[in-house]
Amino acid sequence: MILKEIIELLDGDILAGKEHLDKQLDKSGASDLMSDILAGLSENCVLLTGLTSVQTIRTAIIAGVGAIVFVRGKTPSDEIIKIAEQNGIPLISTPFSMFVSCGRLHARGITGLDGSR
Amino acid sequence: MAVLKKEFHIHKNDFFRAGEASISIKNLLKALGIRPQIIRRVAICGYEGEMNVVMHGGDGKIIVEICPESILLLITDNGSGIPDIPLAMTKGYSTATEKYREMGFGAGMGLPNMKKNADSFAIDSVVGEGTNVRMGFSLTSKKE
Numbered sequence: 001m002i003l004k005e006i007i008e009l010l011d012g013d014i015l016a017g018k019e020h021l022d023k024q025l026d027k028s029g030a031s032d033l034m035s036d037i038l039a040g041l042s043e044n045c046v047l048l049t050g051l052t053s054v055q056t057i058r059t060a061i062i063a064g065v066g067a068i069v070f071v072r073g074k075t076p077s078d079e080i081i082k083i084a085e086q087n088g089i090p091l092i093s094t095p096f097s098m099f100v101s102c103g104r105l106h107a108r109g110i111t112g113l114d115g116s117r
Numbered sequence: 118m119a120v121l122k123k124e125f126h127i128h129k130n131d132f133f134r135a136g137e138a139s140i141s142i143k144n145l146l147k148a149l150g151i152r153p154q155i156i157r158r159v160a161i162c163g164y165e166g167e168m169n170v171v172m173h174g175g176d177g178k179i180i181v182e183i184c185p186e187s188i189l190l191l192i193t194d195n196g197s198g199i200p201d202i203p204l205a206m207t208k209g210y211s212t213a214t215e216k217y218r219e220m221g222f223g224a225g226m227g228l229p230n231m232k233k234n235a236d237s238f239a240i241d242s243v244v245g246e247g248t249n250v251r252m253g254f255s256l257t258s259k260k261e
Contacts, residue, residue: 034221038161039230055168055220058136062143062164064157087140 001025001108003067003090006046009104010069010094016081017067017090025066029113030102034059040113048101052076054083061087071098119182119189121149127170127177127194132220135171138179139163142190149183154261155254158234159188162252165227166192172217173197174248188254190235198244206232206240236260 004021007014014021030048031037037047037059044066049056052074060068067090070076075093076084084091094101111117123145125138143160151159163179170177170192177194199205206228213223228250232238235252242248 032221033224035224035226035230038165039226039233043157049221051221053220054133055136055222058140058164059221061140062136062157062160064153 001110003092005108006067006069006105007092009108010092010096010101012069012092012094015075015091015093016084017088020067020088020090023066023090025110027111027113027115028102028105030098037065038063042113045113046105046110048098048105050074050098052080054080057084057087057089057091060084060089065089067092069094069101071096071101119184121183122180124178124180127167127174127179127192129171129174129176129196131171132216135167136164139167142179142181145181146183146188151188151256155188155256155258158260159190159254162190162231162234163192165231166190166250168217168220168222169227169248170194170196172213172222173199177247186256187236188256190252190254192250192252193247195247198246199240199242199248200244202240202242 003023025046028046032051043064047065047068050071069092073095139160142163146156174194174196180191182189208229209225211223211225217223236255236258237253239251
């Protein structure tokens with residue numbers, strides 16, 4: 001699935017990384033624990049999280065995360081959005097909960113970080 | 118003999134900037150054309166280390182040495198030190214504070230994850246003096 005389709009599926013707003021709308025993303029991980037993302041096969045994944053701290057963005061840059069989706073309508077500060085923009089990390093905000101966001105992506109064929117369904 | 122050596126300072130309790138040094142290292146390795154799988158492992162180890170220093174260390178530094186066949190990462194701080202290293206290396210063991218947990222860390226995964234990602238790993242620590250972590254990455258390593 002490409003980023004644009006993920007945004008539509010999650011009724012999301014894009015906060016950073018508009019130039020990446022055609023990026024292909026096929027796996028996802030949902031966590032508020034950045035340690036899990038750093039320890040997992042998170043390269044080019046969609047990270048679903050409720051954590052809007054600057055360390056979410058740094059984790060994504062370090063681990064090579066493909067896009068971050070903030071659930072329950074959360075949005076990080078402008079300063080944090082700027083860091084994501086500078087580092088080419090797309091940021092999406094969805095009104096859906098973590099659970100519903102996961103369900104919507106899973107139903108459309110997105111796998112877990114290890115490729116499991 | 119290192120071909121290139123760079124040193125970055127890590128500031129105690131500077132949670133906002135933590136990770137900047139590792140991102141600089143990542144960009145440096147990228148510019149040098151190092152394989153992405155190796156860059157990712159170096160960056161993860163550097164970042165976990167930086168977060169540890171910010172949290173438990175005093176001030177510290179992260180030194181990267183790029184050699185013809187390997188990359189060395191040395192993370193050193195003058196912080197509180199680790200009384201029981203085997204315990205600190207246990208997955209799930211953590212002494213992190215609430216502030217650290219709010220940033221998504223403190224799950225007791227940092228040191229084990231560093232050991233997992235590096236090709237060689239050594240740690241020594243003196244309580245009240247500080248901690249040194251030394252990691253090596255082979256440029257020919259097939260590890261993912």
